[in-house]
Amino acid sequence: MQPPRCCLLLILLYLFLLSGTWATLQGTFTFWLLHTSTFQNTSFVDTEAIGLLEDIELGILDKHTWDIHFCQPWVRPALPRRQWDTLDNMLKVYLRNFNLLMNQGAIQKDVPYPFVAQSMTGCKLYPNRTSRVFLYVGYNGQDFLSFNTDSSTWTLSQDTDLARYVRDVLQNETALAEAVTDLLNYICVNTLEMFLNYGRAALERQELPVATVFARTPSPHQLLLVCHVTAFYPRPISVAWLRDGHEVPPGPQLNTSPVLPNADLTYQLSSVLAVAPQDGHSYACRVRHRSLGTRSLLVPWGNSQLLLITGLVAGLLGAVALAALMLLCLWRRRKHQGTEESESRSSILSKEA
Incomplete structure (x- = not known):
């Protein structure tokens, strides 16, 4: 089951009309969805997913309810509720079909359980406003499949029975290939541009090392x-x-x-x-x-530390020398005062005599 093409066209039209109104940041930015499905057996799959703008967490998928929890206050207002509902539905359909296909392939090709399947989907926007989109599938931590949006075809990253089975099934789903191409080439890039506007403060955040x-x-x-x-x-x-x-x-x-x-x-x-x-x-x-x-x-x-220590020692010696000089001056002054007092008393005694 795939989302209706009319929903995709509505989203494309909405994003096309608004994409030119957003002030953009300078630099290269990546918006991606990372997803992991752990297949414990034929009937139990544990699915997790997270959406990122650069390294900023946008939302996470509740693995029990499959509801999206927004991680930043500005993510939810970035799109109207209708667009979020459509994207939420598309995400759930994608994850459900992904798990179903991997499970069927594992059963057909006698793949041992448990195993882990992952996908990384998203787009990158460059300073000159050109973009690159990507969709990679992994199996047990290794590259498995990738999607080429230019030709709407799936490419093997490892030549195994399971990889060929999944590739062949996906290649026969032409409607799915068209939907993925539209999602990556248009919806992803324009959504990224709007996130850049709403998340400007988070993206411009700087902390001194x-x-x-x-x-x-x-x-x-x-x-x-x-x-x-x-x-x-x-x-x-x-x-x-x-x-x-x-x-x-x-x-x-x-x-x-x-x-x-x-x-x-x-x-x-x-x-x-x-x-x-x-x-x-x-x-x-x-x-x-x-x-x-x-x-x-x-x-x-x-x-440089030796120089610092030397400077501290020199400063200490200087302070000691200054204190000694002050004590010497004080001693001389008192001696001079004592001499004057002695001479004064001698003069008085001479006059009295």
């Missing part, structure tokens, strides 16, 4: 300099080590972790540089991020 440099000593002959950067948003960031002011090139001595999410919807990563203890160089961690503008965050280590 906080960087800390510290050291670990796994052995007496090795020093690991760690630059931990956290609390930044958006996700793209550049972290590099500088040796005597020059960037350390990639190599076995340099290891940078992937960007990982924090619980507060910011990100973190760590960059580790292996050096020889007391190698005589100065080191600094340099962080570049959109929230910093044209500036860079520079956190020093190495000789």
Whole structure:
């Protein structure tokens, strides 16, 4: 069962009339639906789905009721209720047919249970307003099928009995291919443009990175300099080590972790540089991020810390010297005052005599 073509045409007309009225953001943006179905056996499937604009959660699917729960206050007003109802119906029809087809294929081709099937569907909008759409299907974590909207055909990503069975069934559903093509080429892109307008504040959010440099000593002959950067948003960031002011090139001595999410919807990563203890160089961690503008965050280590300690010692010695000088002046003043008082008393005694 597929959604009526008239519903799709109404949505296309509505989005076409309104798409030119939205102010757009600069940059490349992706709108996608990620879905996972876990097939425990022939009669039980656990289905989950989430909609994303970049890394912003738009809505999640309740796996028990299949109702959509909106994650951002601006998502629901982005489309009129009628359009949301139609898209909601299309999503449920898609998931139901997806699970049915994968189950039938597993039974036909004697595929062992349990297994996991996934799909990633969406569109990407570029700064020059061109777009790219995609639909990928996965099986047990591996590429399985993909859909080509230019030819409305399904392509094998792995040559297995199950993949060929599902591909052949889908290829015979011409109405489904046309509906998917319309959904991706028109509805997805125009919906993305409207989300860009309604979600402008969320997309323009910026959080400054906080960087800390510290050291670990796994052995007496090795020093690991760690630059931990956290609390930044958006996700793209550049972290590099500088040796005597020059960037350390990639190599076995340099290891940078992937960007990982924090619980507060910011990100973190760590960059580790292996050096020889007391190698005589100065080191600094340099962080570049959109929230910093044209500036860079520079956190020093190495000789720069030695200079800091030397400066502190020099300052302390200077303070001690100044205190000693003040005590010497005070002693001399008191000595001078004592001499004057002694001479004054001697003069008085001489006059009295």
